[in-house]
Amino acid sequence: MDVKTVHGFVGNELSFAGASADAGLKLAETMDADALIAKVSASGLRGRGGAGFPMGMKWKFARAETRDPKYIICNADEGEPGTFKDRLILTDFADLVFAGMAIAGKAVGAEKGILYLRAEYAWLRAHLEEVLERRRKAGLLGGAILGNKAFSFDIEIRMGAGAYICGEESALIESLEGKRGEARNRMPFPVQSGYLGLPTVVNNVETFAWVPCILEKGPEWFSSMGTEKSPGARLFSVSGDCKRPGIYEYPFGVSLRQLLKDVGAENAKAVQVGGASGVCVPAAQFDRKLAFEDLATGGSIIVFGQERDMFAVAENFQHFFAEESCGQCVPCRIGNVRLHEAIGRMRQNGLDAKTEQTLRQLATTMQTASKCGLGQSSPNAFLSILDSFAGELPAGKA
Amino acid sequence: MDAQSPLQSEIEQLAGTHGRNRTALMPVLQELNRSHSYLSEEAMLLVSKELSVPRSEVYGVATFYSFFSVEPRGKYVIRLCRTISCAITGKYHPAVASLLAELGIAFGETTQDGLFTLEQTSCIGLCDQGPAMLVNDDVHVKLTEESVRTILKDYRRKAASEGLVKSA
Numbered sequence: 314m315d316v317k318t319v320h321g322f323v324g325n326e327l328s329f330a331g332a333s334a335d336a337g338l339k340l341a342e343t344m345d346a347d348a349l350i351a352k353v354s355a356s357g358l359r360g361r362g363g364a365g366f367p368m369g370m371k372w373k374f375a376r377a378e379t380r381d382p383k384y385i386i387c388n389a390d391e392g393e394p395g396t397f398k399d400r401l402i403l404t405d406f407a408d409l410v411f412a413g414m415a416i417a418g419k420a421v422g423a424e425k426g427i428l429y430l431r432a433e434y435a436w437l438r439a440h441l442e443e444v445l446e447r448r449r450k451a452g453l454l455g456g457a458i459l460g461n462k463a464f465s466f467d468i469e470i471r472m473g474a475g476a477y478i479c480g481e482e483s484a485l486i487e488s489l490e491g492k493r494g495e496a497r498n499r500m501p502f503p504v505q506s507g508y509l510g511l512p513t514v515v516n517n518v519e520t521f522a523w524v525p526c527i528l529e530k531g532p533e534w535f536s537s538m539g540t541e542k543s544p545g546a547r548l549f550s551v552s553g554d555c556k557r558p559g560i561y562e563y564p565f566g567v568s569l570r571q572l573l574k575d576v577g578a579e580n581a582k583a584v585q586v587g588g589a590s591g592v593c594v595p596a597a598q599f600d601r602k603l604a605f606e607d608l609a610t611g612g613s614i615i616v617f618g619q620e621r622d623m624f625a626v627a628e629n630f631q632h633f634f635a636e637e638s639c640g641q642c643v644p645c646r647i648g649n650v651r652l653h654e655a656i657g658r659m660r661q662n663g664l665d666a667k668t669e670q671t672l673r674q675l676a677t678t679m680q681t682a683s684k685c686g687l688g689q690s691s692p693n694a695f696l697s698i699l700d701s702f703a704g705e706l707p708a709g710k711a
Numbered sequence: 712m713d714a715q716s717p718l719q720s721e722i723e724q725l726a727g728t729h730g731r732n733r734t735a736l737m738p739v740l741q742e743l744n745r746s747h748s749y750l751s752e753e754a755m756l757l758v759s760k761e762l763s764v765p766r767s768e769v770y771g772v773a774t775f776y777s778f779f780s781v782e783p784r785g786k787y788v789i790r791l792c793r794t795i796s797c798a799i800t801g802k803y804h805p806a807v808a809s810l811l812a813e814l815g816i817a818f819g820e821t822t823q824d825g826l827f828t829l830e831q832t833s834c835i836g837l838c839d840q841g842p843a844m845l846v847n848d849d850v851h852v853k854l855t856e857e858s859v860r861t862i863l864k865d866y867r868r869k870a871a872s873e874g875l876v877k878s879a
Binding site for chain 2: 314318319321322391392393394395396397399400431432433434435436471472473474475476477488489490491492493494509550551552553554558559560585588589615617621626629630632633636637639
């Protein structure tokens with residue numbers, strides 16, 4: 314299958330389009346680990362998967378671990394509803410991702426990389442293997458990168474088999490180890506004990522792609538974009554009720570209103586920011602900013618037009634979580650099924666005060682007592698829709 | 712000496728390629744799931760033995776991931792995205808109706824001729840081009856009532872040309 318057949322629309326100019334993977338890699342080849350970590354730390358780059366952990370700090374922790382071998386894992390298990398930016402990056406800018414992984418390897422002292430590709434993107438695999446092979450032949454991957462015997466790094470592609478939870482890094486590692494994708498307890502973190510119990514850096518596709526760009530253009534170029542707490546730019550995946558769905562790049566701190574104008578959705582009723590695990594933002598709050606300190610997101614923007622039934626939206630998201638819960642812990646496994654059922658009932662019969670209280674208690678239990686981020690975030694969409702759109706429910710039975 | 716079954720040879724070969732250890736479990740199951748359309752009990756038991764992974768854990772993994780099946784499926788597994796961005800497009804319900812009518816089965820079922828299994832899936836990352844579906848590894852986007860019929864016809868023709876079913 315030609316990967317370009319589903320390329321999709323790109324709404325503005327992407328930084329990646331003007332960057333050279335090789336320029337960044339060549340610079341990295343001449344630098345030592347401390348200098349690399351210092352550069353990436355200075356840029357302020359934070360993980361683009363959603364959690365936003367500072368990349369430089371992660372590298373520093375992994376560097377300090379003494380056990381070998383260490384692993385660099387690229388999380389290409391892009392499963393958050395409404396997110397498809399990694400699909401585009403892997404199609405158009407795979408070289409940046411692989412160069413970024415190799416640079417990470419040099420920084421932390423790892424020679425092995427794994428790209429964990431979701432089963433739903435199996436159609437991208439042949440293309441990615443081609444890019445890897447081309448890079449090996451060009452001396453940009455494998456033994457002695459750019460002729461430097463002290464710089465070896467190779468990447469293997471491993472496939473997922475259909476599980477949203479495997480986007481959570483410890484579940485992803487379990488899956489790589491041949492187990493059910495069930496999240497681990499934290500601590501220890503993967504940088505201490507990750508794949509096969511060894512020090513492991515896990516980052517999102519987009520995060521790795523920014524690394525060679527930062528080396529080439531300098532940390533100041535990167536940190537001059539965005540806000541103080543959220544330096545840089547990021548890609549947004551925009552879908553739903555808008556005229557121009559597709560991929561857009563913005564510096565952090567852009568307002569939702571600006572984004573909606575650009576995508577042709579000025580008249581939106583609400584926007585789901587951050588996918589099923591994110592929050593639903595009503596029109597009255599469209600001046601809020603997309604940044605870690607306000608509306609944090611892995612880049613998913615789903616627009617809802619005036620005619621949308623918001624509780625049908627909530628029901629769809631809750632069904633998603635009931636399906637995708639790994640079943641390991643009770644609040645998530647049972648809570649999502651019960652919440653999904655309850656949304657179906659309230660769409661029929663409305664919601665009385667007592668039931669609302671019970672459901673909010675259930676949601677709080679799920680947020681506080683679930684083992685991993687999936688369960689903890691699973692009631693967010695419902696709660697934010699309930700907060701803003703309870704008036705849309707049918708009047709309760711007397 | 713007992714003659715080796717073709718399945719046993721296949722699994723030994725896969726273990727040779729991917730290794731005889733726990734980390735080989737996913738790749739080995741993935742290849743078996745692809746070549747046989749599902750993971751049979753016999754296959755799981757042989758994998759358990761070959762990789763020295765307890766059979767309960769092989770079964771645990773086989774039943775965890777949505778792309779694995781422990782029941783026989785059709786040659787083509789259709790996975791229609793049911794997540795919100797696809798499901799709110801105006802073309803979604805007509806495309807679903809067309810799929811159901813054309814195949815004559817419900818979600819979760821396999822056609823009598825063994826060609827198609829119809830499933831619903833969570834987000835497949837094609838939200839900008841929905842409604843979307845996967846047929847095995849192939850992507851189909853911007854589905855309509857009509858395009859769904861054409862797509863199914865193409866797979867039927869392909870299967871017929873491979874001698875899998877009587878000509879469509």
